Amino acid sequence: MENAAQDQAALVGSSIDVWRLERVVGRRPGQVLYYGRPAGGSVTPALLAVVPPGPQRREGTARLRREVELLRHAHPAENLVGLLAEGLDAAPYPWAAFEWVPGGSLAEALSAGRTFSLAGALGIATGIFRALTILHRRGILLPRLSPRTILLGPKGTVRLTGLADALQRPPDAAEPTSAGGVAEDLRAAGAILYRLLSGEDPAPGRPLPLSSRLPDIPAQLDVLVARLLAENPASRPEAAACLEIVGWLRSRGPTADPDTEPEQHTTDTVLPVSLELAVGDVLDGYVVERELGRGGMGITYAVRDDAGQRYALKVAGFRFRSAQKAREQLRRDAAHAAAVAGHPCVARVYGLGETEVRGVPVVYLRSAFVAGPSLARLVEQHGPLPLPALRHLWVRVAEGLEAIHQAGVVHLDLKPGNILLDRPIDPDRPLEEQLLAATPRVIDFGISRRLDEDSETATALEGTPFYMSPEQCEGLRPGPAADIYTLGTTFFHLATGAPPFAGEQLAVLSQQVTSPPPVAELPGRLGYHLSLVISRCLFKDPQARYPSAGDLLADLRRAGGRDFPRRTLEFLREREHLFLSGRAPRRAPPSSSHKFLRERRAGCAELAELLAAVARPDPSPKALRRRRDWIAELLDELRESLLDDPHATRVELEVIERVVLPRLRSAAEELADDELIADLHQAARTACELEALCDVRALTLEERWRGASAALARLEETGSTNRLARVRVERDLDQRLAELRWDLRESSARIDGLLADGQLEWARQELRSFERRHPRAAEVEDVAGDLAALRDRLSTSAAADDDPPPAAGD
Numbered sequence: 001m002e003n004a005a006q007d008q009a010a011l012v013g014s015s016i017d018v019w020r021l022e023r024v025v026g027r028r029p030g031q032v033l034y035y036g037r038p039a040g041g042s043v044t045p046a047l048l049a050v051v052p053p054g055p056q057r058r059e060g061t062a063r064l065r066r067e068v069e070l071l072r073h074a075h076p077a078e079n080l081v082g083l084l085a086e087g088l089d090a091a092p093y094p095w096a097a098f099e100w101v102p103g104g105s106l107a108e109a110l111s112a113g114r115t116f117s118l119a120g121a122l123g124i125a126t127g128i129f130r131a132l133t134i135l136h137r138r139g140i141l142l143p144r145l146s147p148r149t150i151l152l153g154p155k156g157t158v159r160l161t162g163l164a165d166a167l168q169r170p171p172d173a174a175e176p177t178s179a180g181g182v183a184e185d186l187r188a189a190g191a192i193l194y195r196l197l198s199g200e201d202p203a204p205g206r207p208l209p210l211s212s213r214l215p216d217i218p219a220q221l222d223v224l225v226a227r228l229l230a231e232n233p234a235s236r237p238e239a240a241a242c243l244e245i246v247g248w249l250r251s252r253g254p255t256a257d258p259d260t261e262p263e264q265h266t267t268d269t270v271l272p273v274s275l276e277l278a279v280g281d282v283l284d285g286y287v288v289e290r291e292l293g294r295g296g297m298g299i300t301y302a303v304r305d306d307a308g309q310r311y312a313l314k315v316a317g318f319r320f321r322s323a324q325k326a327r328e329q330l331r332r333d334a335a336h337a338a339a340v341a342g343h344p345c346v347a348r349v350y351g352l353g354e355t356e357v358r359g360v361p362v363v364y365l366r367s368a369f370v371a372g373p374s375l376a377r378l379v380e381q382h383g384p385l386p387l388p389a390l391r392h393l394w395v396r397v398a399e400g401l402e403a404i405h406q407a408g409v410v411h412l413d414l415k416p417g418n419i420l421l422d423r424p425i426d427p428d429r430p431l432e433e434q435l436l437a438a439t440p441r442v443i444d445f446g447i448s449r450r451l452d453e454d455s456e457t458a459t460a461l462e463g464t465p466f467y468m469s470p471e472q473c474e475g476l477r478p479g480p481a482a483d484i485y486t487l488g489t490t491f492f493h494l495a496t497g498a499p500p501f502a503g504e505q506l507a508v509l510s511q512q513v514t515s516p517p518p519v520a521e522l523p524g525r526l527g528y529h530l531s532l533v534i535s536r537c538l539f540k541d542p543q544a545r546y547p548s549a550g551d552l553l554a555d556l557r558r559a560g561g562r563d564f565p566r567r568t569l570e571f572l573r574e575r576e577h578l579f580l581s582g583r584a585p586r587r588a589p590p591s592s593s594h595k596f597l598r599e600r601r602a603g604c605a606e607l608a609e610l611l612a613a614v615a616r617p618d619p620s621p622k623a624l625r626r627r628r629d630w631i632a633e634l635l636d637e638l639r640e641s642l643l644d645d646p647h648a649t650r651v652e653l654e655v656i657e658r659v660v661l662p663r664l665r666s667a668a669e670e671l672a673d674d675e676l677i678a679d680l681h682q683a684a685r686t687a688c689e690l691e692a693l694c695d696v697r698a699l700t701l702e703e704r705w706r707g708a709s710a711a712l713a714r715l716e717e718t719g720s721t722n723r724l725a726r727v728r729v730e731r732d733l734d735q736r737l738a739e740l741r742w743d744l745r746e747s748s749a750r751i752d753g754l755l756a757d758g759q760l761e762w763a764r765q766e767l768r769s770f771e772r773r774h775p776r777a778a779e780v781e782d783v784a785g786d787l788a789a790l791r792d793r794l795s796t797s798a799a800a801d802d803d804p805p806p807a808a809g810d
Helices: 002-010 057-074 106-111 118-137 182-198 219-228 239-252 323-338 375-382 387-406 431-437 480-496 505-514 519-526 528-537 549-558 566-581 594-602 605-615 621-641 646-671 674-701 705-718 723-756 760-773 781-802
Strands: 019-028 031-038 046-050 083-087 095-099 150-152 158-160 286-295 298-304 310-316 349-357 360-368 419-421 440-442
Touching: 019 046, 031 057, 057 083, 057 095, 106 150, 118 150, 118 158, 118 182, 118 239, 182 219, 182 239, 219 239, 286 310, 310 323, 323 349, 323 360, 375 419, 375 480, 387 431, 387 440, 387 480, 387 519, 387 549, 480 519, 480 528, 480 549, 519 528, 528 549, 621 646, 621 674, 646 674, 674 705, 674 723, 705 723, 723 760, 723 781, 760 781
Parallel strands: none
Antiparallel strands: 019 031, 031 046, 046 095, 083 095, 150 158, 286 298, 298 310, 310 360, 349 360, 419 440
């Protein structure tokens, strides 16, 4: 050991290439690290890794060669320690010269008790994610990423080192499952960011959120760190998405820490973090009249041109640091709005411009001025909107959303504040009358995107947490279903006076993903049908919501009428998988399946909550009788709908029988109201019988003839008070059996004709076609006999074709 140290010290003072080795600064396996001062002034100082003689020489040379090769492969990567020169084949000491970073490692800074501001932590995170983005794109992984491998230089320089321990996978290789995977790199980066912000390492498993220690931390940053530390690797966002989120947070955050602010690598015009225009300021001939509102991308002003025409000007400045970025984003906003130009429910956008105000560069977007208030202001001033006006506005906004989707755009930021009325509200006139005459207009396409964009994930957590869809909160790629959800949260707010979830933003983001919406209060406010519509909009899984804005629009127009389509309730039979596991079944199982019924009951929590709103215990006999009458009306409606949609009808009946009626009976028994108790028992029997009829109808639709007949026979044996509904189901079964027999006769006639023409193969195909249409036809006794006779004729014809023709002269 003493001889090795003497050999290493002996090199101090000698020269390698243009560097003079001045001192030993560290050691790595098989390598000694020296600080090298350049002999001339034109060369920068360097960190020289030298492989000395000894038993670890082979290992040290191999590690140095690997580090050099990976640095060259990753070039250019500004946040990696740069390679200046190398002499891997030099004798007697292989060497490589790397960029000298004078500030030391992040681990040393943390050990010395150094703390970092939010801006400083975000600056370091920017360097880490920028380097990881390049490395991951080139298939390079950093299994030992830690504060020891992060070097801090002056003016916020951040450099990653330690590529000798990196892993490289072929471009077409699957994601590694070892500790060196991309997801593990991201978790390590999240742990470093957690330490920078909180001063402590995250606990194993699921650490406490940063907001529990730092109440003022931005919600988006808290969610980002939580996702990076998530136990499920699939939940961690890519490095490029993290870089975008951190960059967005830095652009909105406080003034950067000069000691940790990374170098700027742009020559573009820098926009101010904030620019407030005064009344009377002029932008390109537009005179500012007043401020209309503020958002994440800037401030919107009402302006007037020389001809007296009024416009709305959105002035960029809050989010963007460069004019080029502002131009790109506002041009995107204008292009997406222009795709639906001319629709009465979407505000028109004219284009963008650039000028200076008081020597400050300004980039702005000009759009039509909408005279009325936003729906957010309307609810703030008047409370929940009247139901007729609410339905009118909902229909019109859905029309605008349908046009947006047909143009290939998703809005992603629908909320009451982004929907304006085309006229002001007169306080001296009835509000409902004015709202019914008004046209709502959707504004602000600032975070919208094209449906045909290639990106598979969201680049940042953008939107308003109180209205964002679960997929937006999780950073997943949003589609039209995200707008359906945000429209649902918007009109939930307009109907109740508050969004579905309220409180701290981080808690709201979590609730949007995991908690069922509080829909129990809706029936009393919106009625039964509109409650179901809004409940379907608020499903967590995108596949469970309305397939399109057009489908939503159709149900809104018919809600409350007798023609309200029962197919709207198809989501109920999907719910057993959608609500619990997040994926839709390929085909709804038959309603007679006991396993399916158990799963469906487990998945109907929201519907149970919805219908149970009428079943809250109430000591008033009058109130209980009103609820009894409501149940009777609902049973009458379900009796009418069971032929059209037996699956959904049966689910509703189950909830009524197993959730609502027991609560009502319990309340009635406390009052000792024998008449009411008897009525409720009769309602339960009615619901049970209708469930059995739904099973018969479902079996009939699936052509499970034997099961349908048996179920109907059992119902006749027990008797039924729903005689009319039973007769309708029985007639439907007879009609479908008659259609089956008619189809068999038609197919039999075609097969006989083909056999007479010698077309045996075509005859076989006709039989196979019938069997595909009616796979259980053999369950019907008379049909089974006719079908067997038809098969016999085909077999006889096939055997005759197989006999050899008689020889000539026989």
